[in-house]
Amino acid sequence: MAKKGRVFSGARPTGKQHLGNYLGAINNYVSMQNEYDCIYCIVDVHALTTVETTQDLKQNTLDMTLDWLAAGIRPEDSIVFVQSHVPQVMELHTYLSMVAQFGKLTDLPTFKEKVRQQPENVNYGLLGYPVLMTADIVLYKTDIVPVGIDQAPHIEFAREIVRSFNYRYGTKVLVEPQVKHTEVLKVLGIDGKDKMGKSLNNHIELATTPEETVKRVREMVTDPARQRKTDPGNPDICNVFTMHKIFSPQEEVDMINTECRKAGIGCVDCKLRFAANLNKNLEPFRAKRAELAANPNYIQDVLHDGGKRARTIAEQTMVEVREAMQLP
RNA sequence: AGGCCAAUAGCUCAACUGGCAGAGCACUCGUCUCCAAAAUGAGAGGUUGUGGGUUCGAUUCCUACUUGGCCUGCCA
Numbered sequence: 387m388a389k390k391g392r393v394f395s396g397a398r399p400t401g402k403q404h405l406g407n408y409l410g411a412i413n414n415y416v417s418m419q420n421e422y423d424c425i426y427c428i429v430d431v432h433a434l435t436t437v438e439t440t441q442d443l444k445q446n447t448l449d450m451t452l453d454w455l456a457a458g459i460r461p462e463d464s465i466v467f468v469q470s471h472v473p474q475v476m477e478l479h480t481y482l483s484m485v486a487q488f489g490k491l492t493d494l495p496t497f498k499e500k501v502r503q504q505p506e507n508v509n510y511g512l513l514g515y516p517v518l519m520t521a522d523i524v525l526y527k528t529d530i531v532p533v534g535i536d537q538a539p540h541i542e543f544a545r546e547i548v549r550s551f552n553y554r555y556g557t558k559v560l561v562e563p564q565v566k567h568t569e570v571l572k573v574l575g576i577d578g579k580d581k582m583g584k585s586l587n588n589h590i591e592l593a594t595t596p597e598e599t600v601k602r603v604r605e606m607v608t609d610p611a612r613q614r615k616t617d618p619g620n621p622d623i624c625n626v627f628t629m630h631k632i633f634s635p636q637e638e639v640d641m642i643n644t645e646c647r648k649a650g651i652g653c654v655d656c657k658l659r660f661a662a663n664l665n666k667n668l669e670p671f672r673a674k675r676a677e678l679a680a681n682p683n684y685i686q687d688v689l690h691d692g693g694k695r696a697r698t699i700a701e702q703t704m705v706e707v708r709e710a711m712q713l714p
Numbered sequence: 715a716g717g718c719c720a721a722u723a724g725c726u727c728a729a730c731u732g733g734c735a736g737a738g739c740a741c742u743c744g745u746c747u748c749c750a751a752a753a754u755g756a757g758a759g760g761u762u763g764u765g766g767g768u769u770c771g772a773u774u775c776c777u778a779c780u781u782g783g784c785c786u787g788c789c790a
Contacts (some may be wrong), residue, residue: 506721506781578750587741608750615748626750652748 389423391529393566396427396469396522401446403453404589406573406582409632414532414568416458424464425526425696426454428689431469431476432518435511436504451685453592456675467692469522474700478707479514479521485550486517494539520544525700527561532568541565557710559703571632578607578625593675596665603661608653619646619653626653626660634663 428447491513501508548560575588582589590602606626612619621627630639645651
């Protein structure tokens with residue numbers, strides 16, 4: 387089947403993935419494989435801008451890759467690799483940094499945010515983050531980048547860099563990436579307040595046990611106005627109901643929607659039903675993950691192979707780039 | 715480049731003249747709730763930025779360094 391173009395996306399190695407990662411990115415990664423040639427990169431170099439030690443990088447990379455593959459990313463179709471395994475990206479980053487405007491970099495919202503978050507570690511790499519990101523994207527002549535709304539300024543910046551580079555060197559060697567806005571549903575954590583995230587410890591891990599899943603679901607915050615089982619609830623503001631809509635069968639969702647409002651079903655019952663459905667949904671994922679994890683070298687081999695394929699494309703691009711720049 | 719101030723629990727900060735390092739929030743475990751939240755009780759949490767030095771004894775004093783903030787200078 388002819389694919390519609392090349393997709394590239396990167397994610398920082400955050401270790402074991404959770405529901406938010408799955409609904410926000412991974413399932414989209416999986417489904418895009420049917421329409422596009424996909425390259426999925428674990429951006430360990432980007433992680434260095436905010437991480438103080440590298441002791442967890444390796445394990446986090448393996449855990450995340452394992453989750454990706456178990457969720458349905460097919461390494462025989464897509465390229466799955468680690469950013470630092472392709473040194474060409476550092477070279478391209480340096481060349482691109484000469485056309486990246488300082489003022490633009492300091493104006494980008496994510497940079498300002500990081501400066502606010504970690505004023506004790508505002509490093510050069512943090513400023514150049516979007517330039518490295520651009521290098522990642524264009525190194526593989528990416529046609530399409532799937533992004534959530536918060537990353538949109540970065541892609542626009544990447545397009546500007548590509549135009550500047552091509553104009554300066556009178557070439558068309560770099561491809562301007564197109565943005566594909568993905569419908570990222572904002573997944574709230576079990577606190578029902580903030581976006582689900584590992585650092586906030588309000589997440590539900592994909593690869594955990596069914597028992598732990600039930601425990602975490604029970605901890606979920608519900609409609610605070612519903613004090614007693616006999617009080618009517620409001621599913622519209624209950625995060626458990628939001629999750630039901632994603633993981634439960636339609637008739638069960640409809641039932642809860644009506645019964646909760648007239649106090650016909652309690653929160654415990656509602657949560658146990660959700661946990662059961664979630665566990666059922668995750669069962670194939672967990673089985674596959676266990677199967678893949680049984681062979682300790684498998685993930686390493688996948689990443690090794692992905693790196694090899696990525697380097698082939700990358701070096702081809704770099705030959706053209708150096709030629710276009712008329713480097714002696 | 716110089717000067718001044720700061721660095722203590724995950725976070726915000728205390729600790730008198732050098733004498734057992736403590737509180738609030740967050741976290742964990744109870745009570746109460748159909749669960750959760752709220753409320754309430756308890757618990758855990760530390761190489762006091764790093765390396766030296768003075769002292770019987772250093773979070774405290776001295777010194778060097780690291781990081782951050784403020785002021786001044788220099789260059790253009």
